[in-house]
Structure formats: structure tokens, C-alpha cells
Amino acid sequence: EVQLVESGGGLVQPGGSLRLSCAASGFTFSDHYMDWVRQAPGKGLEWVGRGRDKANGYTTEYAASVKGRFTISRDDSKNSLYLQMNSLEIEDTAVYYCVRASGRRGSYGLDVWGKGTTVTVSS
């Protein structure tokens, strides 16, 4: 069964840091681009960023709202994706989803989602 399981969420003060993890199973993780998407309470979905595969240099893309503060990385040997979040703001409060991109270079869009992990930024 294809599965993504996020962890690492919690309560953090403004200006603080948090590292989210996503454990993948049931598919060849190293072949896929992987994304983070978030959803603030009662709001819609917001794309956070993407980590490309080794064949594409493990390069990354970010939404403007997080660029320079968040960093996506991956460890293919552990089938894991990470989101390092620094300089957290109250507006970063959300459920964070780990999402698989399907097809070559993500050409078929996002297909598999984890259950999410909740990040709350509050003093």
C-alpha cells in the first residue's frame, strides 16, 4: 500500500523553528518529486514547495510566502522527505501535508497525500 506519514508538528513560538518529516512506503520514493502543501484552519489549500528527485539534482521550488525561511530536503536511503521551517510566523499555522507528484517530472500532478501534521505558531 502506498503511504505517506508525516510527523514533527507541534506548538512553536513565533520566530522559532520546526522540522517536519514524511516517511514514504509502498512505492519507489527515489523516482518521485515530492511536495509539501498546507491548509490553515478553515482555509483552502496552499502549495508550499517541491523537492525534485536525484535525476533532477534534488533541486527545490518554493512558494513566495515561505522562500528563504523553509527548506525541503530528502533522504532517498530512508524514503523520507523533510521540511525545515525557520523564522516561523503566526500565519504558518496550518496542517502540513506531504504529497507525492506522479508521472515523469510530476507531469501527472499530485496523487497521494499523507494525513497531515499540525503546526501551531503561537506565543
Added chain:
Amino acid sequence: DIQMTQSPSSLSASVGDRVTITCRASQGISNSLTWFQQKPGKAPESLIYAASSLQSGVPSKFSGSGSGTDFTLTISSLQPEDFATYYCQQYYMYPLTFGGGTKVEIK
């Protein structure tokens, strides 16, 4: 950034109704569009990719169409389990962007 505009933002429908949701992109995105369904407290699930291709395991009552800037998601016969919020998303260009969502409620 490409803006994705969904309409309506909400609708009320009865079991058995045919429902159509529209998504418009602020510029052409070819067919690089996905539709998701999200139920309260749950993660989204992919229904349609490449504008009109059904994800594996998704019932055929769901269909998508469109290309360029205008897209539709149709539910042929609404069932109780279909009451949810639906989102479109373009993956033609970074940053990937979502529509604001359409909440489908029971009439």
C-alpha cells in the same frame, strides 16, 4: 502567479443530481490540472489529473474536461459520500496554485 478561480464557491444539491464545478485559470495551462475532493478533517484525495484522466480507483461518476483556461468537474449522480469540498490545482507553472474550493452541500 497563475490564479485559479472556482465557481461556485458553494452549492446545494440533492442526491441524484448532476453537479458541475468550473475552474478558470488566469492564463493558459494546457491540460495541467488536477481535481481534488476533501472531506472534513481528512486529507484531500485526487480525482482527476491532466484535466480529464480519472485517477485509479475513482468511480466513473466523476469526469473532467477542458484545456487552456477553462475546466469543469462533473459528478453525474450525486451520492451522500460526494458531499465535500472540491479543489482544482494547476501544475503547469511554479508556484503551483489551487482554486479557492467549492463546497458541495446537501439540499
